[in-house]
Amino acid sequence: MTSNETATASFDERRDPTDALLQVRALKKYFPVSSGWFGGSQQRVRAVDGVSFDLRAGETFAVVGESGCGKTTLAKTVARLLDPTDGRIVFDGRDISTLSNRDLRPVRRNLQVVYQDPTSSLNPRRRVGAIVADPLKVHGIGSKQERLERVNDALVQVDLPIEFKRRYPGGLSGGQKQRVAIARALVLNPKLVVLDEPTSALDVSVQAKVISLLEDLQDELDLTYLVISHDLSLVKNIADRIGVMYLGKFMEIAESQTLFENPLNPYTEQLLSAIPVVESDEQALKPREIDIEGEPPDPANPPSGCPFNPRCHKRFDACDKVHPDLVEVAPGHSVRCLLYPGDQQPAVDEYSTEAERKRLRTDQ
Structure with missing residues (x-):
């Protein structure tokens, strides 16, 4: 030593x-x-x-x-x-x-991570709801309806309208994209x-x-x-x-x-x-x-x-x-x-x- x-x-x-x-x-x-x-x-x-x-x-x-x-x-x-x-x-x-x-x-x-650039950390081909729900699917948490409810709750927590789950990242501002990234990290509690x-x-x-x-x-x-x-x-x-x-x-x-x-x-x-x-x-x-x-x-x-x-x-x-x-x-x-x-x-x-x-x- x-x-x-x-x-x-x-x-x-x-x-x-x-x-x-x-x-x-x-x-x-x-x-x-x-x-x-x-x-x-x-x-x-x-x-x-x-x-x-x-x-x-x-x-x-x-x-x-x-x-x-x-x-x-x-x-x-x-x-x-x-x-x-x-x-x-x-x-x-x-x-x-x-x-x-x-x-x-x-x-x-x-133990979750929020990255520096939300534009590169969010898949532009997937809707916001699917992006936020991904961690729940990976870990096998909840039914489809339960995951939907948790996604809605996560979006509300980061001050985004629930309707944003149907949007693609390309239609969001930089701040809104980062809120989506935060919601994705927090959906697993x-x-x-x-x-x-x-x-x-x-x-x-x-x-x-x-x-x-x-x-x-x-x-x-x-x-x-x-x-x-x-x-x-x-x-x-x-x-x-x-x-x-x-x-x-x-x-x-x-x-x-x-x-x-x-x-x-x-x-x-x-x-x-x-x-x-x-x-x-x-x-x-x-x-x-x-x-x-x-x-x-x-x-x-x-x-x-x-x-x-x-x-x-x-x-x-x-x-x-x-x-x-x-x-x-x-x-x-x-x-x-x-x-x-x-x-x-x-x-x-x-x-x-x-x-x-x-x-x-x-x-x-």
Whole structure:
């Protein structure tokens, strides 16, 4: 076991899993990439690289980060649309990490996914009623009349007229299509819904309505959400906790309000500084604007040390040599940064003093 895996294990032991609907432990998803002539050598893209978190029943946990950070791969792996390379996924008390497709079928009744683009996720050749009824047919639930009634109820739940079941997706607006996709996910009465960028394909004027609908449905149906998004301003108002992801790893995990008021990782600071501010009275709450240097590195060839160090505005000599662990610095607030070194203190001290790191931490 590596020092990083040891730190991950100690972090996991501090978590209280008793009320967790979903427990993810040291989850990895690697993709092989051939290089050289005739694919003679292979590299691995570490899309998800040792991620751990808990998701409590009734909670909304959001995963945010730049494009290519691994957040969608994380969602697909948690939902077992992709097989994990390593790690554990425990859903509703059952380890689903290695279950076959046949054994996963009853699990999928309680774990549904709403995809980013409703236009591509809905079959344009089928009517809305048939699309929403499909999960019921697949799982053999109810008679034909009972399925019809459940489809009607699902459409009403997402604020669509029952008459829409006779329409084709091509005759619907983007917001209406996404409501159909939500109805299809909810018709099975799932416990957990994975929302992969649920509003990014919608007009700004429609996004707020869909988010409001999702919040109302969560309260009404006691749903649990895992939300994938690149939009911090969107998840600020819907997420109970937020995980900030970069190059397949969580760089910071905290309650939503804490993350916005007291970001600790420099990457989080940079993401927050990029949020547009419209109202003048919000300006005082916004961190100073921080330029993000360069482009994200090649995930098949990540930098040594801290994965964010080539672009970090607070980097120091140790950052390209020592890999930081995810350290819990306060109850419910964890950060991966050598400014908060935890058990790696002796190694970091070779390159900087605590006084210097304190100055960098407080340099705003």
